[in-house]
Amino acid sequence: MQNMQKEIEDEGAKEKELYDKFMCYCSGNNGELDAAADKARASIEELGAKLKAETAEKGGLAQELAQHKADREGAQHDLEEATMLRGKESDEFDRNVADMTQNLAGMNSAIPALEKGMGGASLMQLPQAGMLRKLAESSPSLDPMDRKNFVAFLEQSGDYVPQSGQIVGILKSMKDDMEKSLADANADDAQAKAGFAELKASKEKETELATEAIESKTARAGELAVSVVQTADALDDTQKELADTEKFANTLKEQCGSKEAEWAERCKARNDEVAAISEAIGIMNDDDALDVFKKAIPSALIQNGLGFLQKGGDKATRVQKVQALLASTRYRSPQVSLLLFKLKSKLRQGVQAFDEVIKMVDDMVVLLGKQQQEDSRQKDWCVSEFDKSSDDNNAAHTKLSALDAELAELNDEITELSESIATLTSEVQELDKSVADATEQRKEDHAAYVEMVQLNGVALGLIAKAKNRMQKFYNPTLYKAAPKTENTMEGKIIEAGSFVQVNSHKSDVAPPPAPETFSGGVQKNQKSAGVLGLMDMITKDMEASTKEAEYAEKTAQKEYADLMADSQTSRQQDSKSITDKSSSKATIEEKLMTAKQSRSATKEELALISSYIADLHVSCDFIMQNFDLRKEARTNEIESLKNAKAVLSGASFGR
Secondary structure: OHHHHHHHHHHHHHHHHHHHHHHHHHHHHHHHHHHHHHHHHHHHHHHHHHHHHHHHHHHHHHHHHHHHHHHHHHHHHHHHHHHHHHHHHHHHHHHHHHHHHHHHHHHHHHHHHHHOOOOHHHHOOOOOHHHHHHHHHHOOOOOHHHHHHHHHHHHOOOOOOOOHHHHHHHHHHHHHHHHHHHHHHHHHHHHHHHHHHHHHHHHHHHHHHHHHHHHHHHHHHHHHHHHHHHHHHHHHHHHHHHHHHHHHHHHHHHHHHHHHHHHHHHHHHHHHHHHHHHHHHHHHHOHHHHHHHHHHOOOOOOOOOOOOOOOOOOOOOHHHHHHHHHHOOOOOOHHHHHHHHHHHHHHHHOOOOOHHHHHHHHHHHHHHHHHHHHHHHHHHHHHHHHHHHHHHHHHHHHHHHHHHHHHHHHHHHHHHHHHHHHHHHHHHHHHHHHHHHHHHHHHHHHHHHHHHHHHHHHHHHHHHHHHHHHHHHHOHHHOOOOOOOOOOHHHHHHHHHHHHHHHHOOOOOOOOOOOOOOOOOOOOOOOHHHHHHHHHHHHHHHHHHHHHHHHHHHHHHHHHHHHHHHHHHHHHHHHHHHHHHHHHHHHHHHHHHHHHHHHHHHHHHHHHHHHHHHHHHHHHHHHHHOHHHHHHHHHHHHHHHHHHHHHHOOOOOOO
């Protein structure tokens, strides 16, 4: 009984050590799990607020980008319309100024002629006669009577023909009005130029600011899009982590609570058992008890180490030997205790027929064998499950490492594609700017070429006309007369009127004496040949310059066309590359999302495996740690039972 008490106490100490370790695990992990849960809740709240703020900012940026693009398009459209209107105004101004300048030139020619005393018919011989008449008839500043007198002067008709002085006054008045109109037109054009320049600068500045805003906010929108996805993923992962943590914490609390109740029951049962054994030992070791045993059982149990302190020289009976064998087992099941009780009962009754006890011994041997088989199966299952769980855990860790590597690779690919897309976009913008600059330069060069060719043509015509006129004087045989054209009826009338005027007009004032002048025949200048040769040389140089300009223009136009074709091809290739890389980026981002989801599922699987392994330790650690001890105890108990059966059946063990 003392050995049994010690065995129970040792077993209790081992179980207490296991229980303390488990409760230490419970207390330590509960605090860590609560801290992890609190941290996850705070992170969820923070990530949720961040996601909401970034989503709102992203929506606001989208609206602002649309507004900036609309503002830029509006500014560009307004500038194009203003440029077109300014061009029309400038063309109309140039035409009006040319007309006014020509009209003023006619006025400046007509007024001195009239002041010299020319009549209307003579005035009509001037090249500007038709223009003067039209001006008089269309001028809004002329009084109707002045207009009538002016037309009558030109036609030399009517009851009253005004004199030249009155007509000069009318012309000077018209000239003043025209000069004022020309000055007003110049002032209006200058004001329009200044206004257009201000408008152009304003719209260009507005376009520039809108472009800068679009670029900066587009970049910010891209950053926000990436951040929103990352924040959403982090929020989802944190929520899942919180759910797993809370689930594991609740499971752990339930297991720890049930383990405390189970431990309390086991302690109570073990304490009761130890108390009972202690009391029994005290009872049996009492002096009065020893006297009773000596009187009641002359051959008391005297085996060493059984708790009975008295010794005797008589041989023990078979029942006493069986009791000694069974009591000596380190591990004693309730059936063995029952068997000892029945043997004591048989001993008190003095019965020697132990068939029922022998049958109980056989049943107990079979039962202990089954229990040992159950422990073996349980141990094998635990070993198998530990191995399987370890393999699953290693496989999950390997998969998680592979997913982490894949995520890093995908992130690197996305970063590389983003940088490549940004570079290509910048190159396309620079190419568009270069094309626009080249187009503007080509327009300017072509305009300069057209102007130069026109000026060269006019200059060549003037040189040819001047040369032909000089040939008429110096080399009449080389002179080319202008082709004759039949005079119009109006021309014939003017010629006739001029003839009448020249012959009929007589001045009452005697002309002043003629001044002194040269006399004799006209001597031709000997330098005419050099002048004509210089004209020829200038003509050849200008023709050569025109041909060189034509060649340069064709070459520049061809180079511009080649540049446009190459630029278009390059832009199409870059645009296609941007589209392809954007598509590849979207595909990789989908793979990234899939990999993240797989990683989250793998982490969840790892958590489940870890939880299962912890459950295995709870249910298997005791059986695996105490398997050999329990097996040895059962083997000893079975051996004791067999020996007891042999004793009961008549076998002898040396006494």
